[in-house]
Structure formats: C-alpha cells, structure tokens
Amino acid sequence: MKIDRAGAPFIAGALVPAAVFAGYKRYGWALGCAALGAFFAYFFRDPERMVPAADGLVVSPADGKVMMAGEANGRWSPPGRWKQITIFLSPMDVHINRTPVDGLVTRIDYRPGRFLPAYKEEAGENELNEIWLDHHGETIVVRQIVGILARRIVCRVAEGQQLARGERIGLMKFGSRMDVFLPVDAEIAVRVGQQAVAGETVLARLQPRRLQAGD
Numbered sequence: 001m002k003i004d005r006a007g008a009p010f011i012a013g014a015l016v017p018a019a020v021f022a023g024y025k026r027y028g029w030a031l032g033c034a035a036l037g038a039f040f041a042y043f044f045r046d047p048e049r050m051v052p053a054a055d056g057l058v059v060s061p062a063d064g065k066v067m068m069a070g071e072a073n074g075r076w077s078p079p080g081r082w083k084q085i086t087i088f089l090s091p092m093d094v095h096i097n098r099t100p101v102d103g104l105v106t107r108i109d110y111r112p113g114r115f116l117p118a119y120k121e122e123a124g125e126n127e128l129n130e131i132w133l134d135h136h137g138e139t140i141v142v143r144q145i146v147g148i149l150a151r152r153i154v155c156r157v158a159e160g161q162q163l164a165r166g167e168r169i170g171l172m173k174f175g176s177r178m179d180v181f182l183p184v185d186a187e188i189a190v191r192v193g194q195q196a197v198a199g200e201t202v203l204a205r206l207q208p209r210r211l212q213a214g215d
Contacts, residue, residue, distance in 0.1 A: 004096060006154055007044025013035050043174070046096050048072060049199035051166030057202040058100045058186065059166055060196035061142055062178040064089040067119060069188050069203075072181060076124030078141050081118060082181040084189060085203050087196055088119050089178070095171045097198045100180050101140055101206075102165045103133035105157050114157045118147030118177035138206070142173055143179040166199035182206070 005013070014037030021030035036100040051059060055069045060203065064087040072084035089095060109130040116123050144153045155170040157163065180203060196203065 002046040004044045004046045010040040056206045060201040062087045063093040066194045084178045087178045099163045101135045104134035105161045107132035139179040145177045
C-alpha cells in the first residue's frame with residue numbers, strides 16, 4: 001500500500017533509532033521504536049478508492065465516524081445557511097483528505113486557533129483550513145479542523161485549481177475532523193454514528209437543478 005510522503009520523517013525518526021538500539025543489542029528499545037515506526041506507516045497509509053461516478057453525489061472527504069448530519073449551527077459555520085456533515089477521524093483512520101465534489105477551488109482560508117478535542121462542538125474554535133469550491137455554480141465548503149493530537153494541517157490544493165470528485169487534497173496529522181457545508185436543499189444520505197470511507201461513501205445528493213446551474 002502507498003504511504004503518503006508526509007509520513008517519511010516520522011517513520012525514519014522511529015526506524016533509525018530502532019536500528020541503532022539493535023546494533024547495541026538493546027532489543028527491547030529497538031522493538032519499541034520499530035513498533036512506533038510501524039504505527040506511523042499505518043497512520044500515513046494512502047489506499048486507492050473507488051469513487052462513484054453518478055451525477056449529483058457528494059462523497060466523504062475523510063475516513064471516520066459521522067458526528068453531525070443536518071442543519072449547520074450558524075455560530076460555527078461560514079456565513080449563510082448550510083447543511084453540515086461532520087466526520088471525526090480517530091488516530092486509526094486513514095487521514096488522507098479528498099474533495100467531496102468536483103469543482104474549482106475559489107478560496108482557501110487558513111485560521112489559527114485552539115486545539116480542543118475534535119469531537120466537541122467547540123472545536124469550531126480550533127485551528128482550521130477551509131477550501132471553497134465552485135461546483136457548477138454552487139458553493140460547497142470543505143473544512144479541515146485539527147484536534148487535541150493533530151497539530152498540523154496539510155493542504156495540497158491552490159486557488160484556481162480544478163478538482164475531480166474524490167481527488168486527494170491533503171491530510172491532518174494525528175486525529176482530527178472534517179466538515180462539509182452544503183446547500184440547504186441537499187439530500188443527506190448518512191446518519192450520525194455511521195462509518196464513512198473517503199472518496200467512496202455517499203454523504204449527500206445535490207438537487208438536479210444545481211448540476212445545471214453552471215452549464
């Protein structure tokens with residue numbers, strides 16, 4: 001399985017000491033460092049995904065558990081009315097982020113903030129990065145939010161870039177959360193507590209008229 005390049009310094013930082021300890025016959029320490037290196041390789045794994053091709057689908061931007069699926073709380077959402085789907089990523093989930101829809105990146109907003117647990121509602125105050133997409137004339141916002149363990153957001157897209165649905169857009173290191181903000185008439189297709197798979201699980205369906213808005 002492919003391992004994301006962001007994991008290289010973490011994996012090397014564990015395996016090099018493992019080799020040194022093994023050379024000095026400190027096998028207990030060597031085993032511990034090797035196990036840590038294996039965890040980092042597992043954490044930064046990047047499996048291929050089968051992205052559905054049907055029109056109007058919104059796919060999950062991350063692996064994890066659905067925490068919220070409904071009307072957005074205006075206190076934490078971008079200005080305006082939205083439906084919101086929130087995915088919580090545990091340290092054991094794949095942390096590669098993908099775009100939920102195809103579209104043009106119109107804006108990227110990074111905001112420093114706190115490092116509260118990502119599963120709390122107040123995590124809206126945490127450090128975050130928003131990717132604004134123009135999907136056939138309709139705006140959809142994808143938000144990367146760090147948690148108590150995740151301390152760095154990696155965003156690998158730029159304004160003006162055209163994305164395909166399910167395309168990789170970045171990652172967050174060590175536990176985090178992703179929010180997707182959709183038009184209020186989007187039909188949500190997941191429930192709270194459901195496990196989502198990035199690029200494959202259908203989170204919502206957009207109204208047909210939205211598919212034609214930019215044509």
